[in-house]
Amino acid sequence: MSLIDIDATPFLGLLPPRVAEELLGLSVLVKYSNGQLIHTRGELKPGLSIVHSGAAHVGVNGIDGTFVTAAALGQGECFGEFTLFTDLPRTHDVSSIGETQIYQISKSKFDSLYEREASISRALLKTTLTRTHILLETLDALRRLPILERTAKTLLTMSYTLGRADSLIIKQIDLAYSLGVTRVSLAKALKQLASIELIEIGYGRINFLDRDALARWVQQHCGISD
Amino acid sequence: MSLIDIDATPFLGLLPPRVAEELLGLSVLVKYSNGQLIHTRGELKPGLSIVHSGAAHVGVNGIDGTFVTAAALGQGECFGEFTLFTDLPRTHDVSSIGETQIYQISKSKFDSLYEREASISRALLKTTLTRTHILLETLDALRRLPILERTAKTLLTMSYTLGRADSLIIKQIDLAYSLGVTRVSLAKALKQLASIELIEIGYGRINFLDRDALARWVQQHCGISD
DNA sequence: CTCAAAATGTATAATATTTAGCATTTGATC
DNA sequence: GATCAAATGCTAAATATTATACATTTTGAG
Numbered sequence: 001m002s003l004i005d006i007d008a009t010p011f012l013g014l015l016p017p018r019v020a021e022e023l024l025g026l027s028v029l030v031k032y033s034n035g036q037l038i039h040t041r042g043e044l045k046p047g048l049s050i051v052h053s054g055a056a057h058v059g060v061n062g063i064d065g066t067f068v069t070a071a072a073l074g075q076g077e078c079f080g081e082f083t084l085f086t087d088l089p090r091t092h093d094v095s096s097i098g099e100t101q102i103y104q105i106s107k108s109k110f111d112s113l114y115e116r117e118a119s120i121s122r123a124l125l126k127t128t129l130t131r132t133h134i135l136l137e138t139l140d141a142l143r144r145l146p147i148l149e150r151t152a153k154t155l156l157t158m159s160y161t162l163g164r165a166d167s168l169i170i171k172q173i174d175l176a177y178s179l180g181v182t183r184v185s186l187a188k189a190l191k192q193l194a195s196i197e198l199i200e201i202g203y204g205r206i207n208f209l210d211r212d213a214l215a216r217w218v219q220q221h222c223g224i225s226d
Numbered sequence: 227m228s229l230i231d232i233d234a235t236p237f238l239g240l241l242p243p244r245v246a247e248e249l250l251g252l253s254v255l256v257k258y259s260n261g262q263l264i265h266t267r268g269e270l271k272p273g274l275s276i277v278h279s280g281a282a283h284v285g286v287n288g289i290d291g292t293f294v295t296a297a298a299l300g301q302g303e304c305f306g307e308f309t310l311f312t313d314l315p316r317t318h319d320v321s322s323i324g325e326t327q328i329y330q331i332s333k334s335k336f337d338s339l340y341e342r343e344a345s346i347s348r349a350l351l352k353t354t355l356t357r358t359h360i361l362l363e364t365l366d367a368l369r370r371l372p373i374l375e376r377t378a379k380t381l382l383t384m385s386y387t388l389g390r391a392d393s394l395i396i397k398q399i400d401l402a403y404s405l406g407v408t409r410v411s412l413a414k415a416l417k418q419l420a421s422i423e424l425i426e427i428g429y430g431r432i433n434f435l436d437r438d439a440l441a442r443w444v445q446q447h448c449g450i451s452d
Numbered sequence: 453c454t455c456a457a458a459a460t461g462t463a464t465a466a467t468a469t470t471t472a473g474c475a476t477t478t479g480a481t482c
Numbered sequence: 483g484a485t486c487a488a489a490t491g492c493t494a495a496a497t498a499t500t501a502t503a504c505a506t507t508t509t510g511a512g
Contacts, residue, residue: 085352121347126311135361143406180369
């Protein structure tokens with residue numbers, strides 16, 4: 001954790017301002033109210049999406065009403081890039097959390113710019129590779145860490161991809177599914193994190209009280225060796 | 227699983243033949259005997275590596291002798307791409323499995339070709355995004371599936387990234403760490419998979435008896451809803 | 453071929469986690 | 483501000499998993 005420190009700059013911030021502007025010029029800004037479906041698993045139409053405001057939850061809706069969150073994305077983060085390069089349907093459901101605005105860019109418009117501007121592929125690769133790295137860390141946490149540590153680390157990771165937001169809007173049951181534990185076990189872990197004042201448990205939300213302290217706690221308790 | 231079917235073509239196979247040739251022309255072919263360290267976590271020198279023959283295990287060596295495998299890579303698969311775009315040290319240890327030859331390409335040589343040939347960024351993005359997808363599936367398996375199913379799915383995934391190899395060279399204890407369970411639990415799962423003749427348990431290896439049957443079994447038992 | 457080291461096989465007690473149930477709190481709506 | 487659905491809080495029995503221990507098998511070195 002101390003050895004390799006991840007840059008949390010979202011995709012949009014990695015582009016040179018001129019290119020970012022040009023890319024957004026090709027987009028349509030779409031508004032969503034709280035909890036609306038932005039994309040559905042299986043959908044075929046390819047395109048890139050970028051969060052303008054609000055937040056998006058990426059995950060998979062189970063038939064039984066469960067929702068397993070894979071990531072919570074804040075301002076400047078992108079999603080849908082998988083559809084641009086693979087000719088495959090969407091792998092995840094994406095929903096808006098709160099009032100949310102998303103830039104939607106069709107594959108054809110994206111492609112025209114991609115050919116001209118090498119900075120786009122570099123930014124996208126950096127974003128994707130960073131996410132791969134985060135996923136590997138998450139995977140590692142899931143394998144190695146007890147529930148308490150796993151919970152803390154997941155909360156920290158989500159807080160990063162959400163940008164500067166100071167609370168995570170999520171139900172305990174959904175968070176529990178995302179962590180691969182039951183609600184009972186998660187509640188126990190959350191209570192413990194709340195008791196040392198790293199977080200505050202709300203109704204349908206988790207408030208981050210002190211992100212730096214949380215980061216330190218995670219580093220101390222979840223490190224590998226370095 | 228049936229909805230979204232992943233293309234297992236390795237990185238090298240995604241490049242137009244001319245570009246692949248040119249890229250390998252910039253590389254140095256390095257030989258490794260069984261179990262040699264190819265890269266170490268924390269190493270700073272950036273560069274791309276491509277498996278020419280043999281196989282490479284990517285993971286993290288614990289101080290206590292444990293090794294958590296993140297992936298097993300066969301012919302044509304690449305690794306180290308993270309170092310090309312992030313200016314960060316390597317996040318994983320990579321070891322050779324059996325007699326292995328690796329094409330090593332320095333960052334500077336890679337960059338010169340990257341600028342000229344857009345097909346490289348496309349291939350790399352496709353590879354990386356596919357891996358992200360595989361990681362998300364693995365993550366999902368780890369959260370949702372019981373040990374037996376998780377074991378089968380992981381074995382199948384590894385068999386894909388290994389190419390046409392018909393056995394996975396790995397100790398049960400390492401595989402157990404990779405699955406986040408104890409050796410005892412893994413042994414139980416392996417025994418069950420062996421009893422229905424999907425695999426064969428060897429000494430320091432798992433043999434794939436019928437990859438298609440394994441794929442069908444995984445699809446039947448590990449699917450989401452589609 | 454023999455032997456030692458390494459890896460797998462297996463049993464049992466201890467522990468962590470889940471399941472299932474009901475109680476309590478919260479927030480939105482009328 | 484009363485009411486109801488949704489979400490969280492909590493408990494105890496049932497279950498899965500781990501830790502620990504030791505036996506057995508396999509491989510490779512001499």
